[in-house]
Amino acid sequence: MATEHEVVVIGAGPCGLGALRELRRLGVDDVVVLEADERAGGLAASTVDDAGFTWDRGGHVVFSHHGEFDRLLDEVLGDEVLRHERSSWVLAAGAWVPYPFQRNLHRLPADVAARCLVSLIEAQATATDGAADLRSWAVGAFGAGVVDHFFEPYNTKVWASDLGDLSASWIAERVAEVDWRALVTRTLRREDDLSWGPNDRFAFPTRGGTGEIWRRAAAPHRDRIRYGARVEAIDPAERTVRLVDGDEVGYRTLISTAPLDRLVGAMADAPDEVVAASKALVHTTVHVVGVGYEAPLVDDRSWLYFADPDVPFYRATNFAKYAPANVPDGDVGRYSSWMCEVSSSATHPTSPDGLVDRVEAALRSTGVVPGQPEVATRHLETVPYAYPVPTRGRDDALRTVLPWLDAKRIWSRGRFGTWRYEVGNMDHAVKMGIDAARRAVDGSPEALVPLELVASR
Numbered sequence: 267m268a269t270e271h272e273v274v275v276i277g278a279g280p281c282g283l284g285a286l287r288e289l290r291r292l293g294v295d296d297v298v299v300l301e302a303d304e305r306a307g308g309l310a311a312s313t314v315d316d317a318g319f320t321w322d323r324g325g326h327v328v329f330s331h332h333g334e335f336d337r338l339l340d341e342v343l344g345d346e347v348l349r350h351e352r353s354s355w356v357l358a359a360g361a362w363v364p365y366p367f368q369r370n371l372h373r374l375p376a377d378v379a380a381r382c383l384v385s386l387i388e389a390q391a392t393a394t395d396g397a398a399d400l401r402s403w404a405v406g407a408f409g410a411g412v413v414d415h416f417f418e419p420y421n422t423k424v425w426a427s428d429l430g431d432l433s434a435s436w437i438a439e440r441v442a443e444v445d446w447r448a449l450v451t452r453t454l455r456r457e458d459d460l461s462w463g464p465n466d467r468f469a470f471p472t473r474g475g476t477g478e479i480w481r482r483a484a485a486p487h488r489d490r491i492r493y494g495a496r497v498e499a500i501d502p503a504e505r506t507v508r509l510v511d512g513d514e515v516g517y518r519t520l521i522s523t524a525p526l527d528r529l530v531g532a533m534a535d536a537p538d539e540v541v542a543a544s545k546a547l548v549h550t551t552v553h554v555v556g557v558g559y560e561a562p563l564v565d566d567r568s569w570l571y572f573a574d575p576d577v578p579f580y581r582a583t584n585f586a587k588y589a590p591a592n593v594p595d596g597d598v599g600r601y602s603s604w605m606c607e608v609s610s611s612a613t614h615p616t617s618p619d620g621l622v623d624r625v626e627a628a629l630r631s632t633g634v635v636p637g638q639p640e641v642a643t644r645h646l647e648t649v650p651y652a653y654p655v656p657t658r659g660r661d662d663a664l665r666t667v668l669p670w671l672d673a674k675r676i677w678s679r680g681r682f683g684t685w686r687y688e689v690g691n692m693d694h695a696v697k698m699g700i701d702a703a704r705r706a707v708d709g710s711p712e713a714l715v716p717l718e719l720v721a722s723r
């Protein structure tokens with residue numbers, strides 16, 4: 267006989283914790299969170315390695331679009347938070363260019379800058395709306411020069427996908443647009459434009475990495491979280507989930523933050539079109555490579571982007587700079603650390619074999635790590651589901667899968683629950699969890715889930 271709960275949540279990442287905290291705040295105590303891992307945090311968890319270096323699952327910075335997330339941070343971290351101004355740079359065409367690349371062309375070699383500028387002006391003079399794919403959109407918005415020198419090689423690495431297969435519908439806040447008149451003026455004046463975007467200032471926990479937020483958010487709710495509880499099957503007719511240990515748990519509402527394709531795969535009665543749509547969803551895997559050095563922290567930059575296909579990583583994060591406590595004893599006079607992300611996908615695979623050596627060599631060849639400092643630690647973690655890829659078929663697939671689940675009172679939420687990169691950050695995940703909790707209690711609408719993805723409204 268299954269134990270039954272008003273609400274069952276799959277996953278104690280930011281979304282599941284957002285839901286749990288809100289449900290309890292609203293007086294719903296009959297809730298259980300089933301978490302496969304032995305700890306909270308999901309993709310936003312952190313690890314301390316044997317040498318005492320802290321690593322995130324890829325470079326996380328804390329910024330927010332939602333008051334609920336700000337309040338959660340204030341509550342769990344208080345003043346144990348460091349605040350930074352972004353210093354982010356792109357290595358392309360042999361030059362370091364401030365992010366966003368397309369707004370700082372004067373930093374490029376003159377002939378490259380000229381090609382980028384001329385093609386950008388030409389593109390904007392002839393721009394047409396409604397590009398079908400990301401590459402066409404970028405050529406229309408930035409011109410062939412910017413696309414060839416930065417946008418295409420960089421994004422091909424991030425997404426481990428051909429840009430012609432990606433949609434341009436998600437870009438609103440994620441890619442800086444540029445006005446050619448302002449760009450020409452700044453280029454001639456050789457002025458940097460540094461402050462674009464929502465993360466030009468960001469926060470980071472004083473110690474414990476990004477995962478400290480979620481450790482603390484989960485701790486008061488330990489009695490409602492079952493760790494090591496992986497859900498392997500769901501029976502929507504009986505409203506039960508079955509765990510790998512055979513235990514069954516019943517629900518009135520199921521909020522799942524597991525990857526959407528896995529969720530559908532766990533349901534025996536899913537129709538063929540729903541199964542096919544879930545299988546059409548594409549994700550990247552990211553190999554996170556951390557290298558700790560016995561060398562003082564001297565670099566003032568936050569994170570760096572790399573367009574060159576010969577550099578294995580698309581981004582390197584100056585992790586000791588985020589928080590001194592990310593190195594042993596907080597001793598940045600002795601240690602520094604770089605955390606690099608390498609994408610892989612079914613169509614563009616990258617093997618982890620020998621990857622740490624390749625990353626370390628590239629950190630030196632690009633000049634990020636000068637000289638030959640002693641390596642104090644090497645860390646490799648593969649994150650199987652890292653980026654939900656905004657393919658051209660994604661939105662159709664979501665319109666097929668999510669309403670079908672919704673009609674069964676199964677709400678798939680969070681980064682991989684809704685598979686929408688544009689609302690895939692921690693603040694979005696928390697907000698989605700909070701809104702799902704409110705909906706469970708009083709039916710109120712969810713801010714980040716479009717109506718077309720919800721069956722019962």
Ligand SMILES: Cc1cc2nc3c(=O)[nH]c(=O)nc-3n(C[C@H](O)[C@H](O)[C@H](O)COP(=O)(O)OP(=O)(O)OC[C@H]3O[C@@H](n4cnc5c(N)ncnc54)[C@H](O)[C@@H]3O)c2cc1C
Pocket residue numbers: 276277278279280281282300301302303306307308309310323324325326327328329495496497498523524525552607649651652653679680681682683690691692693695
């Ligand atoms: C490389 C990288 C960089 C990022 N950078 C940033 C950043 O700078 N800023 C930012 O705000 N966000 C960033 N993010 C996104 C951030 O990590 C996510 O927004 C957030 O973790 C999503 O929370 P979630 O709860 O939706 O999902 P997840 O974190 O994926 O949590 C889901 C949880 O469900 C559990 N689970 C899955 N399947 C099952 C099952 N069958 N049974 C039981 N439990 C299960 C998992 O173990 C996991 O704990 C980044 C992510 C990555 C990968």
